[in-house]
Each structure stands twice: as structure tokens, then as C-alpha cells.
Amino acid sequence: MEPQTLHRTELLQVAEAVAREKGIEPGEVIVAMEQAIQKAGRAKYGQEHDIRAEMDRRTGEIRLRRYLTVADPIENEFTEVDLKTAQLRKPDAKLGDVLIDELPPIDLGRIAAQTAKQVIVQKVREAERTRQYEEYKDRVGEIVNGIVKRVEFGNVTVDLGKAEAMMRRDETLPRESHRTGDRVRAYIYDVRQEMRGPQIFLSRAHPQFMAKLFAQEVPEIYDGIIEIKSVARDPGSRAKIAVISHDSSIDPVGACVGMRGSRVQAVVGELQGEKIDIIPWSPDPATFVVNALAPAEVTKVVLDEEQGRIEVVVPDEQLSLAIGRRGQNVRLASQLTGWDIDILTEEEESARRQEEFRSRSQMFIDALDVDDVIAHLLVAEGFTSVEQVAYVPLDDLSDIEGFDEEVAEELRQRAQNFLDEQERQNQEQRRTLGVTDEVAAIEGLSAAMLVRLGEKGIKTLDDLGDLAGDELVELLGELAPGEEEANNIIMAARAHWFENEPAGAAAGDEPQETEAGEEA
Known part of the structure; x- marks a missing residue:
């Protein structure tokens, strides 16, 4: 008996040793052993039997048992027993009870032992993987x-x-x-x-790798005094990092550079010599973009917030520096700031401004039937469209040098006549294209938009209702309203789909049940 007891305690020691080595609970190893012995037992007595193995957690004793459920009728003769037979063994047995037969301990043969080993290894590996995932998922x-x-x-x-x-x-x-x-x-x-x-x-190429390296090298970042707002990297080549200090007495750029560049050099060394520009972050987009384009100097910035674009004008000799080798500097600045950046030289910007001035002047000459002097004056005062001339307060026009009230009134009248004629032509064209009056009646759609929709094959309420808001914006191009307004137009086009539905059904209500005895 003694050797057998020793053998049993050895199993528990093995379980503890494996658990310690793999960093998992000993209980998980014992469960794996139980499953392995259970599998060997079923291999010996038949796979169809419900055979289970249990190991005593204190003594290491293994018990092998067969389970039989009392059932009527019997569907599986290997795992179930009828009530009459069960009562011969256990007089108070009833349906649903479980009879347990103790089986003799099995002597594992070579194949069975190999199978048991595979099960144990597999289960231990699964437990180890679960432990790894739990440990690293939050890291x-x-x-x-x-x-x-x-x-x-x-x-x-x-x-x-x-x-x-x-x-x-x-x-x-x-x-x-x-x-x-x-x-x-x-x-x-x-x-x-x-x-x-x-x-x-x-x-090692992730932008946050560099941010975390700085947090290790710069105590002020670790303590939260300095914050890294954004990072842009061209791994192994160049990077830009935007920092801000929450303490006005600490310079964020100087703290990140360190004494004689010691802190930044430690990061550069880890990143195989990657050049790092440390940039002061600013809540003002124009200032931030100017900082981000360093070392290039910027003379002028024009923001287009709707498009998320920013135009940057640089001196002619600074153009190559601002763009960088293969566009690297402007690309990293764009990633860092989140703005699309267009870079122009002063000469290009001047030429484009002259072209804009000429084209706007020509538009006023054609639309208002005025000479180029008046057209130039309107453009110089900041007027960019005929609509502005038609609907601006009269004082704004008459205040222009060289204009009086009579000239202002005449210009306004001509602008309104031009827009009315344009509206009439557009309405005529949209009818020719087959765009229905129901579509034209939707609030928010101008005559020019209706013509554009007709050209794209959108002619009925159903055609318009089948679109999504972003599809409508894409179809209308430069005429498109904002996304929210586009969604409102789509919903107005779909309104007729719900007109014939009962109010309760539209609201998602359940139909009311009639009281007992009432005829429906």
C-alpha cells in the first residue's frame, strides 16, 4: 500500500512542478491529468460509456467511475438505465437519479500513457496561453x-x-x-x-514607440507637466513631435532636448539615428502649421476650415526646404497637425491672386454689364459673387469710393435681374431634364442643384430617397450643402414612403389586442 500512496503524492508533486514552471495554477494541471486518465479509461471500457476520473487534491488518489442516469424510456443503453433495474441496485431510485459504479484503477499501457501525456500537454498549453493573454491584454x-x-x-x-x-x-x-x-x-x-x-x-516603427521613449527619458513628460500632443514618423529617417507644457515656467522643447541634447540623443540612438524635430504645440492651427514646417520659414497662411486645408506661402528660396526630400517635411507636418497643407511660393501665390482677380472681375463684367473699373472696385472690396452684390445692404455698396447711392441701387438691381434670369433658365432646364416638381419643392435644393441632379439621373422623390447623405454631397460637388443639410434633404424625399403607414406602426407600437369576447 505504501508504494502506491507514494506514487499518488508524486502525481501531486508533478502537478505543482509543472504549474510552477509554466506559471499557471496547480488545479489546472490536475484537471488536465483527470481528463487524460478519463480518456484512457474510455479507451479501455468503451468510448460510449460516461466514465469520469477524479483526483483527490490532498492525497493524490485517483478514482475512476461510470455514471448511469435513470431514464424511461432509455435512449442510450450505455449511459442510461431503466427504473426497474435501477431499483434492484438502489430500492429508493427514481427517474433522473444517477447511479455511480466504481471501476478498478487502470494500469496505463504504452499507447494509453502516450495519449494521456498528449492530453496533459495540450491542456497545460491552453492554460498557459490563457494566462499569457490575461497578462498582456492590458499591456x-x-x-x-x-x-x-x-x-x-x-x-x-x-x-x-x-x-x-x-x-x-x-x-x-x-x-x-x-x-x-x-x-x-x-x-x-x-x-x-x-x-x-x-x-x-x-x-519599433509605431509613432507611439517614440512618444513612450521620450516619456522614459524626460521626467517632466512622465510626471504629466509636459504633454506630447501628436507624433509623426518616417521610421528610421525623420520624425516630428509636438509638445506643450502645463507649467509656464518650463520650456517644453528645452526639456525634451535636455542638457547638450542628452535626452533627445538617447531617443535618437535607440531609433538608429532618426532625426527628430521637437515642435511647440499651439491651439491656433495657423501657428501650429508654421511651427510644424520648421526649419522652413513661412510668410503667409490661409486657412480653409471647411475643407480642412491650409495654404502656406514661403519665400522662393525656402520652397525645397519646406517640402523636404521626396516631400518628407510637408508630409510629416501634415500628419502632425491633421491639416492638408498646400505650399506655394510668393511668386506662385501672386500669380494666382492676379488670376483670381481677373476671373472675378470678368464675372462681374459679364453678369452686371459694367466696365472693368467698376468690376475691379467690387473685387478689391472683397465681393466674390453676384449673390453678394444682390443681397448686401445698400450702404455697403454706396460706401465704396467712387460709388453713390444711385450707382449702388443700379448694381443691386442688375445683380438681382441676372440671378432671376439664371433661376428661370435653371428651372426650364430641370423640367427639360425631367426632374419632377415634387423634387423641386424640397426645401434646401436650389435650381442649379436640381439641374445637376437631373444631369446625374436623379429625377423623382424615389431616386433622391434612395441616396445617402454623403452620396448627395458627392453628386452635387461644389454646389453641395453641408452634410447635415444633405441628410435633411434625403429625409424630406423619403417622407412620402411613410405617409400610408398607420401612426402606431410608424412609431413601432404593438397592435392592441381586443378584449375577450369582442369580435374583431
């Missing part, structure tokens, strides 16, 4: 240190100690080579639970 955004385990086609497998991670080829720095055994620092950007276990993805 996304951290920098970790590891040792290169292997490199295959540029993809690097990194041993983190308790887990393995993958750094794909496109997440490494260009011209950076990793050899087995090298130490590597990287940023965890994703942890996913996949069929083959948890996958931890590392990156």
Missing part, C-alpha cells in the same frame, strides 16, 4: 524588452520571458538587422486571442 501601449529568438523573412520572434511576441518586417526600422540572441526594445501595439493562442504584436 498594450507599453514598451517591453526581449531577446530575439528567431528571424524568418524579416519577421522577428521575440522572447519576453513569460511569452513570445511577433515583430513583423514592416514594424521594424529600415536598415535595422536583428540576430538571434540580440536584446531588443519595442512597443506592444496589439494583443489578439487567436486559434493558435494569444498573439502579441510589437513595433
